Amino acid sequence: MFSQTELTRYACQIALPGFGEAAQQRLKNGRVLVVGAGGLGCPVAQYLVAAGVGVVTIADFDVVSAGNLHRQILYTPDDVGRLKAQMAAERLGRQNPHIVVQAFLEKLVPENVMSLFADHDLIVDCTDNFEARYLINDAAVLCGKPVVYGAIYQYEGQVALWNAQNEDGSRSPHYRDLFPAVDAAQVPNCSEGGIIPALAGIIGCIQANEAIKYLVGGAHSLAGRLLVFDAATMQSRTFKIGAVSHTVVTQLPQTEQTPTITAGQLAAAPDTYILVDVRTGAERAAFHLGGLHIPLPELAERWLEIPIQQPVLFYCASGKRSAAAVGLWRQLRPDVPAFSLKDGLNMPQTLLKPFLAE
Amino acid sequence: MIELSNMQIKIQTFGIAREICGDAQISMLVPESTTAGQLKQLLTEQYPRLGALASFLLAVNEEYAEPHIQLQANDEIAVIPPVSGG
Numbered sequence: 001m002f003s004q005t006e007l008t009r010y011a012c013q014i015a016l017p018g019f020g021e022a023a024q025q026r027l028k029n030g031r032v033l034v035v036g037a038g039g040l041g042c043p044v045a046q047y048l049v050a051a052g053v054g055v056v057t058i059a060d061f062d063v064v065s066a067g068n069l070h071r072q073i074l075y076t077p078d079d080v081g082r083l084k085a086q087m088a089a090e091r092l093g094r095q096n097p098h099i100v101v102q103a104f105l106e107k108l109v110p111e112n113v114m115s116l117f118a119d120h121d122l123i124v125d126c127t128d129n130f131e132a133r134y135l136i137n138d139a140a141v142l143c144g145k146p147v148v149y150g151a152i153y154q155y156e157g158q159v160a161l162w163n164a165q166n167e168d169g170s171r172s173p174h175y176r177d178l179f180p181a182v183d184a185a186q187v188p189n190c191s192e193g194g195i196i197p198a199l200a201g202i203i204g205c206i207q208a209n210e211a212i213k214y215l216v217g218g219a220h221s222l223a224g225r226l227l228v229f230d231a232a233t234m235q236s237r238t239f240k241i242g243a244v245s246h247t248v249v250t251q252l253p254q255t256e257q258t259p260t261i262t263a264g265q266l267a268a269a270p271d272t273y274i275l276v277d278v279r280t281g282a283e284r285a286a287f288h289l290g291g292l293h294i295p296l297p298e299l300a301e302r303w304l305e306i307p308i309q310q311p312v313l314f315y316c317a318s319g320k321r322s323a324a325a326v327g328l329w330r331q332l333r334p335d336v337p338a339f340s341l342k343d344g345l346n347m348p349q350t351l352l353k354p355f356l357a358e
Numbered sequence: 359m360i361e362l363s364n365m366q367i368k369i370q371t372f373g374i375a376r377e378i379c380g381d382a383q384i385s386m387l388v389p390e391s392t393t394a395g396q397l398k399q400l401l402t403e404q405y406p407r408l409g410a411l412a413s414f415l416l417a418v419n420e421e422y423a424e425p426h427i428q429l430q431a432n433d434e435i436a437v438i439p440p441v442s443g444g
Contacts, residue, residue, distance in 0.1 A: 128444035
């Protein structure tokens with residue numbers, strides 16, 4: 001049952017043909033987990049909260065950085081350095097006081113993902129890296145939860161509904177049916193490839209719409225289809241990918257921990273490591289910490305340029321590309337220790353000063 | 359021995375595949391009986407970085423192409439790579 005305030009709030013969606021109070025009640029009964037509170041996660045969470053989904057959990061372990069603000073529209077410059085999920089949950093909790101908005105501040109790992117998913121009916125994948133996407137996909141398949149997938153690159157976005165239950169009890173295709181495995185080092189992310197900001201809003205809103213349709217039991221979902229949208233040409237295509245998944249998942253992907261060095265540790269002993277900047281030339285031109293410059297996509301060809309008398313410390317903007325570089329290095333030179341600079345160049349200015357003075 | 363003639367096919371590229379192949383639409387000359395699986399192989403030979411992705415989706419006429427599907431000259435073929443950004 002709804003209060004008069006709630007009925008007033010939701011009047012315009014309850015008035016939709018085929019919606020009514022029954023559909024609104026299904027939204028209120030829904031428990032949705034939004035993984036990633038970035039460019040996609042902001043609009044997804046905003047619309048799910050505004051529309052009255054009963055429980056919205058926002059999972060993100062990352063903090064707001066200044067480079068996020070052009071597309072992650074829940075945050076202000078004052079939020080830089082604060083936890084995204086906490087900021088988003090606080091703000092959205094005020095947007096709709098009739099529902100529960102909560103934050104999950106840990107990184108999703110094989111050890112916590114299953115219990116977190118068990119508390120939700122639907123997972124929305126708004127992450128920004130393949131490791132998280134495969135973990136979400138495999139966990140969702142293992143525990144039988146559908147996933148609204150969204151991903152963006154430059155001007156282009158993809159949306160699909162994975163692992164939805166078909167009428168005969170089978171499941172719709174999932175991420176591994178399309179992409180069984182990916183070499184993450186070969187696909188640029190937002191900071192390397194760039195991103196047109198409103199695309200995050202467009203794709204996030206399509207994800208929110210799919211989530212709402214799923215919860216209210218609407219027809220014509222993106223189960224069995226992949227939507228590809230191009231914001232440059234305004235073309236959207238929907239590719240049929242079959243009705244049933246043929247890819248069996250038997251266990252969660254085992255994540256390998258990347259050894260990291262913090263900015264503080266580096267500042268305390270800067271001569272200990274061979275520094276290798278794996279960012280693009282443009283990023284390096286803006287500023288750098290010195291050392292060698294080998295962009296990540298070139299590392300497989302140019303790794304012999306790196307001296308091996310000292311441990312190698314890879315760095316990038318956030319720590320993601322440098323972690324991929326460590327992964328590659330371990331295959332090439334398992335005998336030479338390599339580290340990733342934790343959180344990349346997202347470090348306090350005071351720690352950067354010794355390098356900038358060079 | 360049966361002589362097989364070649365056919366020109368057009369392929370739309372998406373995401374990083376557009377950068378790897380150099381254009382939003384590329385043309386390839388392939389034998390007439392080419393299957394989707396064989397085209398995938400030809401593409402990774404011509405564009406090794408596509409192979410380096412570890413997987414990409416090949417669609418024919420807006421539908422996921424099973425490897426055995428035989429291609430026709432006027433098919434709408436699309437190469438869709440994985441995308442990670444969020």
